[in-house]
Amino acid sequence: MEISLVGFPRFGRNREFKKILESYLKEEISEEQFTTEISTLKISQWYFMKEQGIDYIPSDFSLYDHMLDTSLMLTGIPPGYKHISLSEIQQYFSIAKGYQKDDIDLKAREMKKWFNTNYHYIVPEITENTIFRLNVEKIKNDIELATKNGITTKPVIVGPFTFLKLSKIKTAGKKFIDYLDPVILCYKELLDSLSKEKISMLQIDEPYLVTDLSKDDVYHFKTIYREILREKKTKTLLQTYFGDLRDIYPEIISLPFDAIGLDFVEGKRNIEIIKHKGFPEDKKIFAGIVNGKNVWINNYSTSISIIKELSKHVPEENIVLSTSCSLLHVPYTVEDENEIQSEIKEHLAFAYEKISELKEISNLLKSENYEREESFLKNQAKINEKSSISKWIFADIRNKINMLKEKDFKRSTPFKKRNKIQKEKLALPLLSTTTIGSFPQTSEIRKIRARYKKGEISIEEYTNLIRAKISEVIKLQEEIGLDVFVHGEYERNDMVEYFGENLEGFVITRNGWVQSYGTRGVKPPIIFGDVRRTKPITIEWIKYAQSLTKHFVKGILTGPVTILNWSFPREDIELKEIAYQIALAIKEEVEDLEKSNISIIQIDEAALREKLPLRRREWKGYLDWAIKSFRLCSSSVKPETQIHTHMCYSEFSDIIEAIDKLDADVITIEAAKSEFSILKAFAGYRYSREIGPGVYDVHSPRIPNVEEIKEKIHRMMKFIPPKKLWVNPDCGLKTRDMPETIESLKNMVRAAKAVREEI
Secondary structure, three states, rough: OOEEEEOOOOOOOHHHHHHHHHHHOOOOHHHHHHHHHHHHHHHHHHHHHHHHOOOOEEOOOOOOOOHHHHHHHHHHHHHHHHOOOOOHHHHHHHHHHHHEEEEEEEEEOEEEEOOOOOOEEOOOEEEEOOOOOOOHHHHHHHHHHHHHHOOOEEEEEEOHHHHHHHHHEOOOOOOOOHHHHHHHHHEEEEEEHHHHOOOOOOEEEHHHHOOOOOHHHHHHHHHHHHHHHOOOOOOOOEOOOOOOOOOOHHHHHHHHOOEEEEOOOOOOHHHHHHHOOOOOOOOOEEEEEEOOOOEEEHHHHHHHHHHHHHOOOOOOEEEEEOOOOOOOHOOHHHHHHHOOHHHHOOOOOOOHHHHHHHHHHHOOOOOOOOOOOOOHHHHHHHHHOOOOOOOHHOOOHHHHOOOOOHHHOOOOHHHHHHHHHHHHHHOOOOOEEEEOEEOOOOOOHHHHHHHHOOOOOOOOHHHHHHHHHHHHHHHHHHOOOEEEEEOEOOOOOOHHHHHHHHHHHEEOOOOOOEEEEEEEEOOOOOOEEEEOOOOOHHHHHHHHHHOOOEEEOOOOEHHHHHHOOOEEEOOOOOOOHHHHHHHHHHHHHHHHHHHHOOEEEEOOOOOOOOOOOHHHHHHHHHHHHHHHHHHHOOOOOOOOEEEEEOOOOOOOOHHHHHHHHHHOOEHHHHHOOOOOOOHHHHHHHOOOOOEEOOOOOOOOOOOOOOOHHHHHHHHHHOOOOOHHEEEEEEOOOOOOOOHHHHHHHHHHHHHHHHHHHHH
């Protein structure tokens, strides 16, 4: 059977993409050199996929984000970003990152999470000045580059339905339906334009189809594609992923697509839908059987069973083996992980290995007795082995979870009463200022951690160097005038990886990078066994920071749901049980911080919404255990201990009730980048707890001025009473440079003090 990939990691094996782009953004290489090096990287990735026997090679490379690319393909550079002094590529990055120079001051566009992943996309904006006009130059340039190098690719684009559904429409009185006609015209023109190009097929991604769809949604989708495909001359693949098509399957198979891509990993119901509804004989089905979002080896028995069932309804020559979604969401290869124990490593499959799995499954399907083939037997032995490794099962932790009672998930004192106690104890000013946790992670800090890991400096030297940095940041916060301090998190490489390194049950990769957005990569830990805490993790660092100042220093921890959601979870037990195991570990850390006289403890749950099921009817089950996991961490603290949490870059308006049930005393939340759209929802719900909506975007280098922040604080006070408001940035500051951080925080404090005096 033929083999296809939905998408491929952009970063490269050794994060080549990140290095090239950062060199360009720092003006270390010219634009011409940047373009040449990016082209070389694209070609090398296409060659690699061709050598591996991929029949449908995706051309899905983006310089920053595929949704931003789609916006510019349909509408071009927005008028506000067309500066005489900037090239087209610079304009592109100014939309993503913001731009501030001389008298030009542009904010970066809003970011959100791509469905239930940790990938961030740039939200398209449609305003009264938006003119839809197709620009197919990027796609054609990539096709030409591939063709010149003897490669036939499958261009990948975001479909019109998903694009419009995820766009922010900023024109009063206008809705999704008002932009159907101009968008349809652009896509019709696109298909016409590609009809003479040398491509295997055009892949049109429509992941929005796996969410809950209304009758109107189904009608509009059919309307869009009936028009787009009416006179098409380009072969088209409708690609879906992250779920099933229960709401729209009959309509989809009636449309004149040449192929349909379905996810049979997260979309388990897809096989039943096909069994009952059938599949057209004149279309190909791209069967997503290898998980593109997790890192465990494929169970060949399960995948082959799916294909065998499909073969009853689809001619075998029309079945193409594929990944469930883009491999963008997993690291490049296990081959580079020489520090992982072999008994664990042999159970892992990253992007490279997943391609090999597709090839092996294809070969096994040729055999009438595939169960006797060596590759199948070896695969099944590994699958059976994993669940029998007893040293990764901790009976004491499992017993604690089994013994949990409802009272273990509740604080003994209700919020109103403890809020009064906390205000008396902390005596913080109105509009208290703080940061989220991390300060800039400079090259000096990274070198210190790297030298320690390599054994070049002793634990004593490392401790003294990190303590010196903590001393500096405490002094800096004194000078800036913040009200509640943090210790800077200099000992942490990442908010999740750091805890994974210090808890049993986790495996840390050396080169397992996954793109989060732009040049930002994360290295998710792998949860291999049961989780437990065997030693204090943050205590000594926080105690030291607190000893340096009379101001309160927050103890910063990552919450259990975020640790789970930003790791690659095991698949042999329920997510709920993993979350409770992590929560028990964090609970021990919380209790030790409190014993160390830390009065404010922040348990970050940045990823609470991230793994919210895409189907609303499945929300309750997830939120029940997610909320209880957080509450388990903080249920035992005294009423005078103030519990904070932080959330960022997701849509929270529809889960405010769940956020309230976390029972945190203070929540800091991203708001500036999304233009404070969350505030109306919090006010409408009558959220009773204290809240710190971010007043500036930390993912952009631009420095907000005092008047700008004052205006934002005044806007916040229209929705939230001043006595409940905190003033803080949107998120942690680790990705920023120190000079811009200092200036931004100074302006934030000045603005808060000015408004404080006014009221």
